Amino acid sequence: xxxxxxxxxxxxxxxxxxxxxxxxxxxxxxxxxxxxxxxxxxxxxxxxxxxxxxxxxxxxxxxxxxxxxxxxxxxxxxxxxxxxxxxxxxxxxxxxxxxxxxxxxxxxxxxxxxxxxxxxxxxxxxxxxxxxxxxxxxxxxxxxxxxxxxxxxxxxxxxxxxxxxxxxxxxxxxxxxxxxxxxxxxxxxxxxxxxxxxxxxxxxxxxxxxxxxxxxxxxxxxxxxxxxxxxxxxxxxxxxxxxxxxxxxxxxxxxxxxxxxxxxxxxxxxxxxxxxxxxxxxxxxx
Numbered sequence: 001x002x003x004x005x006x007x008x009x010x011x012x013x014x015x016x017x018x019x020x021x022x023x024x025x026x027x028x029x030x031x032x033x034x035x036x037x038x039x040x041x042x043x044x045x046x047x048x049x050x051x052x053x054x055x056x057x058x059x060x061x062x063x064x065x066x067x068x069x070x071x072x073x074x075x076x077x078x079x080x081x082x083x084x085x086x087x088x089x090x091x092x093x094x095x096x097x098x099x100x101x102x103x104x105x106x107x108x109x110x111x112x113x114x115x116x117x118x119x120x121x122x123x124x125x126x127x128x129x130x131x132x133x134x135x136x137x138x139x140x141x142x143x144x145x146x147x148x149x150x151x152x153x154x155x156x157x158x159x160x161x162x163x164x165x166x167x168x169x170x171x172x173x174x175x176x177x178x179x180x181x182x183x184x185x186x187x188x189x190x191x192x193x194x195x196x197x198x199x200x201x202x203x204x205x206x207x208x209x210x211x212x213x214x215x216x217x218x219x220x221x222x223x224x225x226x227x228x229x230x231x232x233x234x235x236x237x238x239x240x241x242x243x244x245x246x247x248x249x250x251x252x253x254x255x256x257x258x259x260x261x262x263x264x265x266x267x268x269x270x271x272x273x274x275x276x277x278x279x280x281x282x283x284x285x286x
Contacts, residue, residue, distance in 0.1 A: 024264075024285050024286065025260045025263070025264050025285070025286035026264060027057075027242045027261070027264070030244060030257055031244065031245075031246065032057070032058040032242045032243065032244055033058055033060060033096070033097040033098070033104075033243045033244055033245040034056055034058050034060060034061055034093075034096055034097065034106075034223065034241075034242060034243045035056060035057035035058045035241070035242040035243075036054060036056065036057070036063070036081075036091065036225070036238070036240065036241050036242070037057055037240045037242075038071065038078065038079045038080045038081045038238065038239050038240060039078040039079055039239070039240065039268070040057065041079065043055045043057055046071060049070045049071050049072075050068040050069070050070050050071075051065055051068070051069045051070060051071060051081060052065060053065060054091060056093070057242075058242070060095060060097050061093040061095035061096060061097070061223075062093060062095060063091055063092070063093050064091070064092045064093065065091060066088055066089055066090040066091070066092060066227075067083075067084070067087040067088040067089035067090070068087055068089060069081050069082060069083045069084075069089040069090075069091070069226075070082050072237070074237065075109070075183060075237075075239050075269050075270065076268070076269050076270030076271075078239065078268075078269065080111075080237050080238065080239045081237060081238045081239075082236075082237050083225075083226040083233070083234070083235065083236055083237070083238070084235050085114075085116075085226075085232075085233035085234050085235050088233060089226065089233065090224055090225055090226045090227040090233055091224075091225040091226070092222065092223065092224045092225070092227065093222065093223050094222045095220070096125060096220065096221045096222060096223035096243070097219075097220060097245050098217055098218065098219045098220060098221055098245050099219065099245040099246060100216070100219050101192050101193070101216065102190060102192035102213065102215075102216025102217050103190065103191060103192050103193055103245065103246050103247045104189070104190045104217055104243065104244070104245055104246075105187065105188065105189035105190070105191075105243065105244050105246075105248045105258055106123070106187065106188055106189075106241070106242070106243035106244070107185065107186070107187035107188075107241070107242065107243075107258070107261045107262065107265065108122070108123070108185075108186055108187075108238060108239075108240055108241030108242070108265075109183060109184070109185055109186075109238065109239035109240050109241075109265050109269050109271070110122045110183070110184060110186050110236060110237065110238050110239075110241075111181060111182060111183045111184070111236055111237040111238075112143070112148075112149040112177070112180060112234065112235070112236040113180055113181060113234075113235040113236050113237070114180070114234070114235040115143045115145065115146065115147055115148055115149050115234055115235075116146060116147070116234075117143070117146060117228075117232050117234075118142065118143055118144055118145060118146050119140070119142050119143070119154070119228040119229075119230075119232050120142060120143040120149065120228065120232060120233075120234035121140045121141055121142045121143070121154075121224070121226070121227060121228040121229075121232075121234070122141050122149075122186060122225070122226065122234075122236065122238070123140070123141055123223065123224065123225045123226075123241065124138075124139070124140030124141070124142070124154075124223075124224045124227065124228045124229045125138040125139055125140065125217075125221040125222060125223055125224075125229075126138050126221060126222045126224070126229045127218040127221050127222075136156040136218070137155075137156055137161070137162075137163050137215060137216065137217050137218045138155075138156060138217065138218060138221050138229065139153060139154060139155050139156075139163070139188070139190075139217065140153075140154040140228055140229055141153060141154075141186065141188060141199070142154045142170075142228060143234070144170070144172055144173065148179075148180065149176075149177045149178075149180075150172070150173060150176040150177060151172070151173030151176055151177040151186075151199075151201070151206055152170050152171060152172045152173055153167070153170060153171045153173075153188060153197075153199050153206075153207075154169070154170045155167055155168070155169060155170060155171075156169075161215050162214060162215060163190075163197070163213065163214065163215055163216075163217065164197055164210055164212045164213055164214055165212060165214055166210050166211075166212035167197065167210055167212070171197075171199075171207050171210065172207065173199065173201070173206040173207055174206070174207050174208075175201055175204055175205060175206050175207070177201060177206075178201075183237075183239070183269070183271060183274075184201050184202050184271075184274065185200075185201070185202045185203065185262055185265050185266060185271060185274065186199075186200075186201055186202075186206075187199065187200045187258065187261070187262065188200075189248045189255075189258060190213060190216075190217055191213065191247055191248055191252075192213050192216055193247050193252040194247065194252045194253050195211055195212070195213050196209050196210065196211050196213060197209065197210045197212070197213050198210070200262070202262070202266070202271065202274035202275055202276075203259075203262050203266075203274070203275040203276050203279045204276055225238060225241065226238065239265075239269050240265060240268075240269070242261075244257070259279075259280060259281070259286075260281070260286040262275070262279070262281065263275075263279070263280065263281025263285055263286040264281075264285065264286055266281065267281070267284075267285035268285075
């Protein structure tokens, strides 16, 4: 049985949000591998409204700022990062930590403004340390359309040693991302311990999770935000993004931290209306 067989129904049954006033969940409560937060003004440096340096709040990666992304107060009264492809704007690091086990999940708040390539990506990872023909095993969250961000999970194009033989090169989102200038909570998980790969948009499955995780993601990948695995960039915005090099919860088939992350982001960034009605953190923050 899939770990997240549907966005509603049995998975959420019996789950309760924390009562209002209790200690609230945040990424600081878990071991993040990477964390960028535009709301935390102490974590980046500005020249006017242009971002010149960004700090990984997880303390693991040195981040390079491409071009001159800028800051806007555009979401729930908090700052967000804005990127323009014509100015070659992105955030990158070659120190994106992954577990050798292959367990990994990542979640962020994103918006697309224009798309002109099917491979335009909110974020992508790339393995530049091993033979790209036989062992590349990285991924990207891409548009899947040359004029709008429908969404797809792009895996490697290997002929063998694939991440998932069921998915192959890519898995299109059947629950598409949404229209231009729409904020969404976007997440992916690679649960090697539970043999499952999936993606979610604002608390609902982007596609039916695949129970076929054959070969682990390569540890210590390069990460590119608002850029694909080559040099294709896109116009869009990001509010927050973090990843974890572990299973999505406290056990092989447990997704507690993953679901808490959705609730945390929804309440922090004013996106609770995007969550499904039976999401455990629809009304109260985790």
